[in-house]
Amino acid sequence: MFPPSAPVPQAAPDQPPAPGWPEEDADRYRAAGHWRGETLGRVLRDRAVAHPDRVALVDGPRRWSYARLDAAVDRMAAGLSALGLVPGDRVVVRLPNAAEFFELLLALLRLGALPVLAQPADRDAELRNLCASAEAVALVVGDQGDGHDVRTLASRVRRRVPSLSHVLVAGEPGAHTPLDAVPTDPVRPSHGPRPSDPALLRPSGSSTGAPRLVARTHDDLLHQLRTAGEVSGVDASAVFLCALPAGSTLALSAPGALGTLCAGGRVVVCPHPAPDTAFPLIARERVTHTTLVPPLAGSWIAAATTTLHDLSSLRLLQVGGAPLAERTARRVAPALGCALQQLYTTAEGLVSATRLDDPVETVVTTQGRPLSPDVEARVVDGDEAEVPPGEPGQLLLRGPATVRGYWRAPEEGRFAFTPDGFHRTGDLVRRTERGDLVVVGRVRRQINRGGQQFAPEEVENHLLAHPAVYDARIVGVPDPSLGARVGAQLVARPGATPPSRDVVRAFLRDRGLAEYKIPERVECLPALPHADPPPTPRALTGTAPAGRP
Template identity: 75%
Template sequence: MPAPSPDLGPDARATPGWPEEFAARYRAAGHWRGETIGRALRDRAAAHPDRVALVDGPRRWTYGRLDALVDRMAAGLAALGVARGDRVVVQLPNVAEFFEVTLALLRLGAPPVLAHTDHREAELRSLCSFTEARALVVADAWGGHDFRALAGRVADEVPTLRHVLVAGRPGPHTPLDSVPGDPVRPLTGPEPGDVALLRLSGSTTGAPRLVARTHDDFLHGLRTANEVAGVDHATVHLCALPASGALPLGAPGALGTLYAGGRVVVSPRPGPDTAFPLIARERVTATALTPPLAARWIDAAATTAHDLSSLRLLQVGGAPLDERTARRVSPALGCALQQVYGTAEGLVSATRLDDPVETVVTTQGRPLCADDEIRVVDESGAEVEPGAAGHLLVRGPATVRGHWRAPEHDQLAFTADGFHRTGDLVRRTEGGALVVVGRVRRQINRGGRQFAPEEVENHLLAHPDVYDAVVVGAPDPFLGERVTAHLVPRPGAPLPTPAAVRAFLHERGLAAFKIPERVEAARDMTHTAA
C-alpha cells in the first residue's frame, strides 16, 4: 500500500506518496531521518547561536537571531490566518527577507510556492489560482518593475488571496516588516512527511506543474548534496543565482549551507561586477552559476582587481556546460568545477571533487544517492546499450512519485512502477556518469530558464492578426537558446512586427524570458516544429 500522501491540510491527497515498502526502505537506510527543516535550523541555532548565518549587504544575522526572526515571522503569519497546509506564493529577489519568509513558512507548515522574480502577471495569476494561495509575498520593486501593482491585479482576480505582503514600500498592501508577532512555542508545525515546499517543474506543458517536496526527502537531498560538494560549517556560500531556483536553494545551495552550519552571502545580482567584490569581502568559498554566467565570470576574472583566492568550488548547472568553457574554469577562477544536473522532481547528479578531469569537463556526474535507481531506455521502454543515448528514468528517496494535483499528466510523466520520466535524453559512461544530450519533449532553455513553447504559442494565437504560431528555440552561444516565433498572419492582415509582438505579450503579463527575440513569417508550420 502507498505511504500516506504528504499532508496539505484540506487537500491531503494532492500528490501521491511513496509505496510503504519504499518508504520503509528509505527510513531504514537513513535517507529519511524524521527531521523537519524548521527543527534543523533551530538545532543549529542552539548549537552555535553567535555564528554568522546570513549576510545581505551591511546586514548580518547570527544563527540565534535568524532563528528568532523566523519564529516571529511564523507567528505573525499565523496571526494573519495562514495555517498549516495553506499555500503562500513567494516572489522575492535575492534579499534576506526571502530566507526569513521561506523558513518561517517551512516552520509553520504552510508550503511556500516559489515563483521566479521574472514571472509576471500571467504566471503569478496562474500559480496563485492553481494553488488556491492564501497570501502572495513580493518586493516593492525589482529590476525596474513595480510588483505592487502586479500583485494587486492578481489579488483582484484570485478569490483565495487574503493578503499581499510587500518587502519595502507597501503601497496599498501590507508591509512585510509589520507582520512579525510574538512567537508562541511550539507552533503547530509540520511532520517530516508533510509537504515542505512547492516548486515549478521543468516538465511543464503550459499549465503549472508543481512538485511537492516533503521535509524528509528534501533534507535527504541537502545532506547528500552537502557531502558531494564538501559543504560544512566553514563553507561561505554566495547565493548569486535567484534564490528560488533549485541549484542555488538546495543542491546544496543556501539551505544546504545553513543545514551544515555555514554562512550564506546574498548577492542581488549574479554578474561579476556585483559578485566579485562580495567574494573578496566575505571570503566566499563556494557558489553556483548557469553556463552563460560561468563564461562571463571566466572572462572577467582575467582583469579583475578583486581577490578571488578564497573560492574553492564553482557549481555549474541549469544546462550542460560545453567542454571548452568547462576546461577554463579552474585556470581562470582558481577553484574546482562541479557540474550539476537536476530535476525539480528531486534527482540531482553531480561530478565528484575527486573525479578525473575528463569526467568533470565532459559529464554531469553520477546521482548523489546509491539508492537512486536509473534507467536509460528507448522509445519502447527497453534498456539501451551501454553508452547509447536514451530516455532518462529515475526513482529514489528524493524523487517524488507524482506532481501536485496532476493525475492525468502523471500517467505519462511516471511509469506504473514509479519511475519519473525526466524528459531528458542522456547516455551513461562506463563509470556511470550521465551526459545530457537533449530533450525528449519540445522545450526551450533560455539562459537556464526552461519553458514550454506551447505556452507562448497560446498567447500569440490571441493576437487579432495571428492565424497560427509556432515558437522554437534557436541556438545561441551565450544563452543556450533564443526564442523565435514563426507566425502565419490572418488573411489580409500584415505580419505583426517584433516590437508589436513583444508589446502584446508584455501586456498579457508574460515573463520577459519567454518573449521571442525574433518574429518570422511562415506559410505553414511543417518545417518549424522542433
C-alpha cells in the same frame, strides 16, 4: 554532514496529501538512514542552539547570527499565524535575493504552511497560473523588479485569483501589507509539521503554462541537502554566495543556501550575479562555494582575467541549468582558481553531480551521477526498454528524493510517472561506461534560454490570440552565450498586416508573459515549415508517454 536533531513536535493530521512513496520503499529509505525523521525547522533550530553566535546570513551590511535568525523566523511564523495562516496553506513567494526571502521561507517551513517558489522573472501570466494552481492564500512580492512596479502586478493577480486573501510586500507596500509589519512575538509553542509532510511546492512546467506542482517533503528534501552537501564539500566552514535566484533548485537546495544553513555554514546574499556585484562579495566574505548557469560562468571567467578582487577563497563553482560547453568547463580552474562541479537537476527531485575526485575528463564532459546510491536510474528507448551505455535515451528515475507524483494532480502523474514509480524526466541522456550522465536534449520541444526553460507551446498559444496571427511557431535560435534565444515564426491571417517584432513583443508583454519567453527575433512567413524532428534517436519514436513537455 548534519548533526542529529532533537525529537520533532508532531502536527495535527490534517495536512494536504503529498504523492506518497509505497510503504515498503519508505521503510527501506528510513532503514538506510536516508530519511531520518527530521524537519527543516528543527534542524535549523538545532544549529542555533549549538552555535548561537556563528554568522548564518549576510545581506549587504546586515548580518544575522544563527540565534538572531532563529528568533526572527519564530517571530515571522507567529505573525503569519496571526494573519490566519495555518499548516497546509499555500503561499506563493516571488521575492528578489534578499534576507527577507530566507526569513519568510524558514518561517513558512517552521509553521507548516507551504512556500510555492516562483521566480523573480515571473509576470502576470506565470503568477496567476501559479497562485490558481496552488489555491494560494497569500502572495509575497518585492516592491520593484526589472524596472516595473510589482505591487501593481500583484494587485492584478489578486483580482483574478479568488483564493488570495493576502498580498505581502517587501519594501514600500503601496496598497498591500508590508512584510516587515507581519512579525510578532510568539505567544505559544509552534507545533510544526511532521517529517513526512510537504515542506514546499516547486513548479514543474507544462505546455499550457499552468504549472504542475512538486511537493517536496521534509524527509526527502533533507536527504537531498545532506547528500548534495557531502559531494560538494559543504560543511560548517562553507560560505555560500547565493547569486542565482534564491528560490531556484540550484541556489536553494543543491545543496545551495538551505543546505549551507543546515550544515551550519554562512549564506551571503548576492542581489545580482554579474561579476561586478559578485566579485567584491567573494573577496569581502571569503566565499567558498557558489552556483551559476553556463552563460554566467562564461562571464565570470572573462571578468576574472582583469579583476582586482581577491577570489582565492573560492573552492568550488557549481554549474547547472544546462549542459556546460567543454571549452568553457576547461577554463574554470585556470581562470577562477577553484574546482568545477557540473550539476543536473529536476524539480521532481533529481540532483546529479560530478564528484570532487572525478577525473578532469569526467568533470568537463558529463553531468555526473545521482547523489544517492539508492537512486535507480534507467536510460530507455520509446518502448521503455533499456539501451546500452553510450546510446541516447530518456532518463527514468526512482529514489529517496524523487517524488512519485504531482501535488493534487493524479492525471498529470499518470503520464509523467511509470506504474512502478519511475519519473519520466523527458530528458535525453547518454550514460557512460562508468555510470555518468551526459544530457543531450529533450524528448519534446523545449527552449532553454540561459538556464530558464519553457515549453514553446505556451508562447504559441498566446501568439494565436493576436487578431493578425493565423499560425505561430516558437523556435530556439542558437546562441553562443545563452545556448538559445527565442524566435517566432508567424503566418498572418488573410488580408491582415503581419505584425512587426515590436508589436509582437508588446502584445506578449501586455498578456503578462515573463521577459525570457518573449521572442527576440520575429519572422513572418507565407506558411510554417514542417516541424523539425526532435533531437531523439530513432528508438525514441515510440508511443510511450514522455516526461515534462
